[in-house]
Amino acid sequence: MARRHASDLASRLGRQAEAVCKRYLGAGRRQGSYWQVGDVRNTPGQSMFVRLKDTAKGPAGKWTDAATGEHGDLLDVIRESLGLIDFADVAEEAHIFLSMPPDHESEPKQHARTPASSGSAETARRLIAMCQPLGGTLVEAYLRGRGITALHVCGSLRFHSRCYYRPDEHSPTETWPAMVAAVTDLTDKITGAHRTWLAPDGSGKAPIDIQRKAMGDLLGHAVRFGLPGNVLAAGEGIESVLSVRDVMPGMSAAAALSAAHLAAIQFHDALRRLYVLRDNDLAGDGAWHTLLERANAVGVEAIALSPMLEDFNEDLRTYGRDALMAHLRVQLAPQDVARFMLVAA
CATH class of the missing domain: 3.40.1360.10 (Dna Topoisomerase Vi A Subunit; Chain: A, domain 2)
Structure with missing residues (x-):
């Protein structure tokens, strides 16, 4: 499931290859049908080439570093340029990029979103921003299945259709629908998030070992x-x-x-x-x-x-x-x- 999702993300990024390069490889520049830069970590130079259009040699987004022999796709660019480790963080950043309005291509590199550490309050805020209100979603079905019908003033609960799940650092990343709850302080600032992974039909919790996880700053908040x-x-x-x-x-x-x-x-x-x-x-x-x-x-x-x-x-x-x-x-x-x-x- 994660492998298919990664392939889909890479393909979607490839359709906006030049915009990805402008954002994450801002030290380089366009040369014909390629983006040229020093390396995948955004070092100034000319040895790395990113294909900007589909050609007979391969799809847009594929890159090769002539100096080192390294090669990969645009998910690798996001990971290496931002110094991310977990696939979930890479995928989250890719989703954030893909959800931006069309004019984001013109944004200068210095305004690019900085990486947030896994499990931080900033990661929680980004996750919640990617969710949708619970009305008409599996979250509503899940709660009604538990006898809960008073769902007004429940803006702190939201729905994510493909929320990342990994029981431990050695396991592959999966995606499941999830109820995502915003944890806030007394000023309504989001300090954390709580995820409850759900069955695909909303009939209960997902059939996984760890069905709930929280992230961010939780102590004293709710x-x-x-x-x-x-x-x-x-x-x-x-x-x-x-x-x-x-x-x-x-x-x-x-x-x-x-x-x-x-x-x-x-x-x-x-x-x-x-x-x-x-x-x-x-x-x-x-x-x-x-x-x-x-x-x-x-x-x-x-x-x-x-x-x-x-x-x-x-x-x-x-x-x-x-x-x-x-x-x-x-x-x-x-x-x-x-x-x-x-x-x-």
């Missing part, structure tokens, strides 16, 4: 739903948090993605009451006790909401929406029942 206010429901998993929000759609909510990150979640200045959507395990207990101490120290009331089973999505799928609503109603502050839950009644 996947956020709704506008910040004086009441917040915060939990670990995206699906668990969305299940609670399904019966309290007016309440601001946040998914911290793990118990450790939940314990460290940052508070808005306006926050006065925090509902901790704890999972039924030791890690969930630990996150709750840490948050209770932190909230008390800054004058925020903290209330634990506990599921009937392991987490709130399991409750929703097992017992249904009405049962989950009844279970949560008795745990809420009375004023919040009227404020939030009756909206969903």
Whole structure:
């Protein structure tokens, strides 16, 4: 799958060979039907030739360095000129280039996008920029299959049709559809991304060993739903948090993605009451006790909401929406029942 994808990317880049050379091999210049430069690492010189048009000798984008005998395609140019290592990063940069408007050919080299290190916040922002809204996609089908129907104000969740997956550095890169969640700080700046790889029909998670991965700066930040206010429901998993929000759609909510990150979640200045959507395990207990101490120290009331089973999505799928609503109603502050839950009644 990755090999076919690489071949397709190289072919698409070849159709814009001169634009690729202008962007990544800016130290060179056009000479007839070729781009001439010192080497694939964009050193000034004349020993490397990149074919700019399809000919009987080969397709556009193929290059040869007469001094060293090296040869390759435009994916190699992107990798070597930017100093990238992982294929996923090379492919991401190629996608970014191919998604640019037609007039990007005239951009000077100094404005070219600099490489981002794998797993960084900048890589997360680039990934999210490549995604589309969840409406009508496999993400919507996946969430509805888990009983979650309140999908308004879910701009932090997006869909990527071919998101790269590699379980470890020794395995080949694959592509799977994915739910991509934007992790943000209190100013709504994207600091990270969380990927949930999905089955091709959206019926569940992809049949792979590691179905979820996060990247970027996560500690203290979260996947956020709704506008910040004086009441917040915060939990670990995206699906668990969305299940609670399904019966309290007016309440601001946040998914911290793990118990450790939940314990460290940052508070808005306006926050006065925090509902901790704890999972039924030791890690969930630990996150709750840490948050209770932190909230008390800054004058925020903290209330634990506990599921009937392991987490709130399991409750929703097992017992249904009405049962989950009844279970949560008795745990809420009375004023919040009227404020939030009756909206969903």
